[in-house]
Amino acid sequence: MSELDSSVAERVTVVRRERAKPHVGVRLIGDRIFNVTTFSLALSILLLLAGLAIALIYDSFPAIRQFGLHFLVSTDWDPVNEQYGALPFIYGTFVSSFIALIVAVPLSLGVALCLSEMAPDWLGHRLGFLVDLLAAIPSVVYGLWAVFVMGPWLRDHVEPLLAKWFGFLPFFQGPKVAVGMLSAGMILAIMIIPYISSVCTDVFRVVPQSQREAALALGATKWEMVKTAVIPYGMTGVIGAIIVGLGRALGETIAVAMVIGNSAEISASLFKPAATLASVIANEFAEATSDMYVAALIELGLVLLIMCVALNVVARALVLGVQQRRYREMGR
Amino acid sequence: MDDGRGGKSAKIIMADKLVVKNLNAYFSQIHAVRDVSLEFEENRIAAIIGPSGCGKSTLVRCLNRMHEVVPGARATGEVLLDGNNIYDDDVDPVQVRRRIGMVFQKPTPFPTMSIEDNVAAGLTLNGVQISRAERDSVVERSLRQAALWDEVKDRLRRPGASLSGGQQQRLCVARALAVQPEVILMDEPCSALDPISTARIEELLLELKSAYTIVIVTHNMQQAARTSDKTAFMYTGNLVEYGATKQIFTNPTRRETEDYITGRFG
Numbered sequence: 001m002s003e004l005d006s007s008v009a010e011r012v013t014v015v016r017r018e019r020a021k022p023h024v025g026v027r028l029i030g031d032r033i034f035n036v037t038t039f040s041l042a043l044s045i046l047l048l049l050a051g052l053a054i055a056l057i058y059d060s061f062p063a064i065r066q067f068g069l070h071f072l073v074s075t076d077w078d079p080v081n082e083q084y085g086a087l088p089f090i091y092g093t094f095v096s097s098f099i100a101l102i103v104a105v106p107l108s109l110g111v112a113l114c115l116s117e118m119a120p121d122w123l124g125h126r127l128g129f130l131v132d133l134l135a136a137i138p139s140v141v142y143g144l145w146a147v148f149v150m151g152p153w154l155r156d157h158v159e160p161l162l163a164k165w166f167g168f169l170p171f172f173q174g175p176k177v178a179v180g181m182l183s184a185g186m187i188l189a190i191m192i193i194p195y196i197s198s199v200c201t202d203v204f205r206v207v208p209q210s211q212r213e214a215a216l217a218l219g220a221t222k223w224e225m226v227k228t229a230v231i232p233y234g235m236t237g238v239i240g241a242i243i244v245g246l247g248r249a250l251g252e253t254i255a256v257a258m259v260i261g262n263s264a265e266i267s268a269s270l271f272k273p274a275a276t277l278a279s280v281i282a283n284e285f286a287e288a289t290s291d292m293y294v295a296a297l298i299e300l301g302l303v304l305l306i307m308c309v310a311l312n313v314v315a316r317a318l319v320l321g322v323q324q325r326r327y328r329e330m331g332r
Numbered sequence: 333m334d335d336g337r338g339g340k341s342a343k344i345i346m347a348d349k350l351v352v353k354n355l356n357a358y359f360s361q362i363h364a365v366r367d368v369s370l371e372f373e374e375n376r377i378a379a380i381i382g383p384s385g386c387g388k389s390t391l392v393r394c395l396n397r398m399h400e401v402v403p404g405a406r407a408t409g410e411v412l413l414d415g416n417n418i419y420d421d422d423v424d425p426v427q428v429r430r431r432i433g434m435v436f437q438k439p440t441p442f443p444t445m446s447i448e449d450n451v452a453a454g455l456t457l458n459g460v461q462i463s464r465a466e467r468d469s470v471v472e473r474s475l476r477q478a479a480l481w482d483e484v485k486d487r488l489r490r491p492g493a494s495l496s497g498g499q500q501q502r503l504c505v506a507r508a509l510a511v512q513p514e515v516i517l518m519d520e521p522c523s524a525l526d527p528i529s530t531a532r533i534e535e536l537l538l539e540l541k542s543a544y545t546i547v548i549v550t551h552n553m554q555q556a557a558r559t560s561d562k563t564a565f566m567y568t569g570n571l572v573e574y575g576a577t578k579q580i581f582t583n584p585t586r587r588e589t590e591d592y593i594t595g596r597f598g
Binding site for chain 2: 121220233
């Protein structure tokens with residue numbers, strides 16, 4: 001019996017060894033090539049980012065040396081006298097993105113809830129495809145539409161109403177013009193809706209049916225089901241979606257450059273022309289004549305890059321923090 | 333409510349909490365429940381047994397209009413709660429579900445909510461406002477009824493998902509009890525639980541019987557035998573036999589029932 005066993009075992013080992021032999025070397029080399037290739041491709045992304053940052057720092061160095069940190073807090077943008085400050089553009093970037101979020105987030109949540117909860121499957125998926133298509137429209141086309149249609153419409157219909165109802169707030173005072181902060185924020189809102197709503201739709205679609213049924217079985221209406229089961233379950237995903245949208249809004253250039261009016265002023269009024277980091281680079285780079293002017297514009301680009309990276313890091317930490325807190329509490 | 337069918341049916345309605353008449357349920361083309369009629373008595377536990385896919389879960393989901401939540405699903409026939417057909421056109425399924433609660437196969441606590449918020453989740457629905465004190469007392473009462481109070485009273489603000497599987501299921505029972513339903517439907521409530529947790533839930537059922545009408549779906553025959561007063565055996569969407577649990581398990585009248593409970597199939 002045991003003799004038989006050992007002979008079988010021996011034969012199996014021999015067969016295995018034979019089978020392994022001719023391929024071992026080839027497989028190892030193949031694996032190594034694969035490892036090295038993928039690893040260096042992954043590394044190249046990091047190098048690219050580092051290279052970008054270094055180039056921006058290098059090219060903007062004259063401005064960094066000249067103005068130092070004062071660059072970030074100065075409101076003076078005066079190319080004629082070679083005075084450069086980034087604050088109006090940082091302000092413009094934040095405010096226009098903030099307007100965009102205020103308008104786009106509720107709308108996108110509505111769209112996402114409609115697609116995932118209300119519409120029947122066949123309709124939801126078709127409508128979802130149409131919403132995704134909005135993301136495929138080139139920004140310059142959005143910009144043109146904003147200049148010729150949305151801007152005048154805002155000036156003639158929305159701004160008078162805002163001034164009438166909320167005119168006591170400094171945001172809604174001043175001359176009503178077609179180009180300005182409000183126009184920029186609105187076009188940004190329209191541009192980021194497809195991003196936020198499409199991520200949110202996916203987030204809501206993966207909420208387990210059992211969660212919805214648990215709410216319904218308690219006697220929840222459809223809206224109460226959404227409120228108790230769907231939105232809380234997908235909250236981290238929704239935050240992620242909002243951050244995706246904010247990232248897009250911060251960096252969006254050409255559509256904003258076309259409607260924001262390009263004025264380096266900080267004004268509380270949303271009707272007035274303003275500028276963002278991205279829009280001022282696009283509008284002024286071609287006419288930057290002096291080296292310092294170019295360096296200052298590049299430094300604006302550097303500020304924008306840092307802002308976007310920082311936003312993503314903070315956002316990721318936020319989402320991770322929420323998840324970890326939940327897991328930790330579960331573990332206890 | 334008199335349905336115009338004479339004194340006999342009125343008398344049955346008096347005795348029975350829930351009466352099912354000629355119920356048919358479908359998933360698109362699939363005919364899952366075929367012409368089932370039976371009645372559930374007040375303050376009794378009824379078990380529905382049968383092999384997988386026999387339509388027992390679908391039947392119980394028809395009893396509080398949860399079946400229609402699934403796209404493509406529909407049901408015909410009547411389900412009378414205290415004599416009123418819950419499938420009448422003017423009946424709001426939301427109101428039906430407040431009177432007929434449900435506990436599901438897998439525990440489904442709301443993961444972002446604390447233990448007490450989970451229990452109270454149904455309380456403030458439909459625009460109901462309650463005071464903090466009232467809410468706390470309902471939470472405590474429900475958790476006590478669900479035999480969970482002693483285990484969680486010191487950590488009511490911890491997430492519901494931090495409990496063990498058996499505790500989570502009792503949390504879901506407490507959540508269902510908090511809205512004070514009259515009937516509790518349980519769709520295989522122990523299938524995801526270990527034997528000890530299962531025993532807790534079964535004890536709980538026997539305690540709750542005095543206040544509620546309970547319908548439990550199970551494919552654990554011992555569970556049906558241990559807990560229920562009446563047992564229904566379903567097979568391929570048909571109600572094969574319905575009677576006193578003792579009789580079903582000792583002296584079934586139908587051959588299929590005997591084959592199933594003796595383990596010849598299923």
